[in-house]
Amino acid sequence: MSVAGINVLVDETRERMAQGASAGAKGPLLSVRGVSAYYGSIRALKGVDIDVNEGEIVALIGANGAGKSTLMMTIFGQPQAREGTITFAGQDITKLPTHEIARLNLAQSPEGRRIFSRMTVRENLQMGAAVNGGKHFAEDLERMCTLFPRLKERIDQRGGTMSGGEQQMLAIARALMSRPRLLMLDEPSLGLAPLVVKQIFSTVRELNRTEGLTVFIVEQNAYHALKLAHRGYVMVTGAVTMSGTGQALLDDPQVKAAYLEGGQH
Numbered sequence: 001m002s003v004a005g006i007n008v009l010v011d012e013t014r015e016r017m018a019q020g021a022s023a024g025a026k027g028p029l030l031s032v033r034g035v036s037a038y039y040g041s042i043r044a045l046k047g048v049d050i051d052v053n054e055g056e057i058v059a060l061i062g063a064n065g066a067g068k069s070t071l072m073m074t075i076f077g078q079p080q081a082r083e084g085t086i087t088f089a090g091q092d093i094t095k096l097p098t099h100e101i102a103r104l105n106l107a108q109s110p111e112g113r114r115i116f117s118r119m120t121v122r123e124n125l126q127m128g129a130a131v132n133g134g135k136h137f138a139e140d141l142e143r144m145c146t147l148f149p150r151l152k153e154r155i156d157q158r159g160g161t162m163s164g165g166e167q168q169m170l171a172i173a174r175a176l177m178s179r180p181r182l183l184m185l186d187e188p189s190l191g192l193a194p195l196v197v198k199q200i201f202s203t204v205r206e207l208n209r210t211e212g213l214t215v216f217i218v219e220q221n222a223y224h225a226l227k228l229a230h231r232g233y234v235m236v237t238g239a240v241t242m243s244g245t246g247q248a249l250l251d252d253p254q255v256k257a258a259y260l261e262g263g264q265h
């Protein structure tokens, strides 16, 4: 990959951040306010408030079934929030259909890494790039191959034949191909070996440090997520019960007892 490629992206990111800074006076990049969402008559989200500021990594932790994925999906409009407001980059997206939200500068790597298993790595990345019209494809492809050398080795391999870790890298790379302003990751560590989790999280940290990429990450793996994040939220049965810096939450006795017992992997 060319160093020039990185510089171009960094410059563009700076521009975006400058725009964001002026928009910053208006509020956070992503703002979730009093959001409730339902599956039929079951209230899966109960008035959730979460902010993600430009340049931050924010983690949402919580047990299985707490509503973390539901929040991710609600931000993408499916299910739609029945109460409350979701704002992205100053725009109210609460009632936008999913396909219109997907065209905004936010990209998602969903739980269970739903890559296209019959398509090759390259074709999966093409799908990611198509969201913003497929511009800069060659340059961004090279960039993903540098970020994730495993993907370069397997560029013509079908997604479904790769290991869990490689598929997760592909899901993240596919999301990054649209050059998002906000990257949303749902359980990127799920089912992966600790070493692979470390690799993936350190790549996310580097993207944040070098390019100012804003990241919202949902994880059951509280230890790694809070280590990575600037700030975090704890969700219990559809409601946010705690928030603070990643370190403050890691040090909190309640968080320790509920989410960090039994090891740091």
Ligand SMILES: Nc1ncnc2c1ncn2[C@@H]1O[C@H](COP(=O)(O)OP(=O)(O)O)[C@@H](O)[C@H]1O
Binding pocket: 039, 042, 044, 062, 063, 064, 065, 066, 067, 068, 069, 070, 071
């Ligand atoms: N499609 C669905 N239909 C009905 N209930 C659902 C659906 N998806 C999730 N739920 C329920 O909503 C709650 C939150 O689930 P989820 O958001 O997947 O939690 P988490 O991602 O934190 O594990 C759970 O009780 C789950 O059973």
Ligand SMILES: [Mg+2]
Binding pocket: 068, 069, 070, 111, 187
């Ligand atoms: Mg989930």
